[in-house]
Amino acid sequence: MKYRWLLVVIATAFISCKSKTKAPVSDTVLRVKNTNTISGLVQQFKPFIQGIWVTSDYITDLSRTKSPYISSKKLAGAAALEINLDSAEKDSTVVGVSLNNHEGASFTLFFKPGHQPNSLKTNWPDYEVNSNFYELGYQIAGGDTTLLLYHYNKNNQVIDSVKYIRVLAKQKDNDLGYGITYITNKLLISGNYELTDTNGTTSNISFNNEGKVSGFTGYETYYVNTDFEAGPQNDLDQFSFNIYTKQQKDYLFKIKGDTLNIYNIDFSADSVHLKWGELKYKLVRRK
Template sequence: MKQFLLIIFPLIALCSCNSDQSGQNQKRLNQSPALIQQFKPVINGVWVKKDYIKKVKKSKSPLAAVEKGKGITAMYIDTAKLKGSSISIPVIWNNHEGKNLTLKFEPGRNTTTIVLGDDELSYKIKNNDTTLIIYNYNPRTNETNSAQYIRAADNKQMNNPSYGMTYMINEAILSGTYEGKDANGKPIKATFYADGKVTGLDRLNTYLVQNDMVLNPDRSHDEIIFNPDSKEQKSYSFIIHKKTLNLYDDSERIQSNKPSYTLKKKRGD
């Protein structure tokens, strides 16, 4: 009789645990419709890491902001792709790697967050500006870290986290009209657009500011790639000092401070 009791008690305990877990899962799912209604109108769009963009804008240098470009740096939430109570969202990790995370409209550790991969997502609205917040909980240290994200500018092509980050970097440090000269003294009037187009620089029509430092961690200067992914691709190192943009096509020009292009942004741009 004692042996029978020893066998049956663990079975009862196991059934009880499974029942409790099932009940908790059902409770979380029951909250999904309310969480969808709350979050869905707010979180749609491309979002970029606030501290990173702020540092890029202040320093005029993605290289100087590399320490701020860790973890999730950009993400695209398309609420039209909601299936059941979750969405698969593309994110950029460390400004280098693309991956997908599952956003679940289920409560996180408190009633103000929902589940994003191993992390949690929340938001705040101030003066009609929305900020998303990702919370990361470390069970080993019992510490919670957070990062804030701002919505990328409204643009018809803004359906890709990589493009959203590129657009925001361009807008922060380069977009505008410039006047200056090339290395031969030829007058130049060029316009850089936030969407990656450029005019006035000979046959250079598009540009990309390099912010992926994983590819070349020993880079000493910021880099801009013109006509990327084409036969006419050409790279320049660049330095922005106040409103002057200097472009260098080789290390010797940098060392001698003889830019290939010296361009000053027009006042008001």
């Protein structure tokens, strides 16, 4: 899905995205010594915050459920962030936000030290309590870098934080949800399979992280739906081939162990809900 940039933050969507956990403690704190000049802060932060980030709650839950539909609840609020310090101007840069994996928004990240050892101030507002505010920072633990959106009260105390994992170094076009698509493909689909169709014919099929298919006659791309905001007929895990073309084919899918099962789609009598149809393709991961 392509997202439009919005300069006005959608408050109700963001307020729902709070991990309700205190800021994690890093076993390693890395901070470049500088005079807190703008150039010094850019130099410090760029290696650690540049890239496309997806909320870690979604990644963790998806690894468990193998179902984008079930795990979509973890994409409420600020689901993904795009940070590109190459485009920084003067004392700030614009951070792209995927809201609920459905709409685009943005906020300003200022090159001004925050309250944490490695955090910067933002203009991301809290509409529930106007005196509350947010900062964006990074932490390094066990050699892994995570991004954190800290939520503070008026007494400068951390209320909660949202944790993000970097999934890509750079954005693809203006699709703020691409990072979610990419990590979903990588965790669930990407790999080499042996396909058995309904006629019992077998062939070797490959899917990559970017949504490309090889070895599957008639199909060049695949798409796993991760946006379940709009309905009807959007309440099961959907898998499409050749999306946005005249050759598009839509199915449902389930993952069980090392097997990807792709089903035809049926519909409820009132055409509101999706239903499982007959098994169309059975793909087993090759060792």
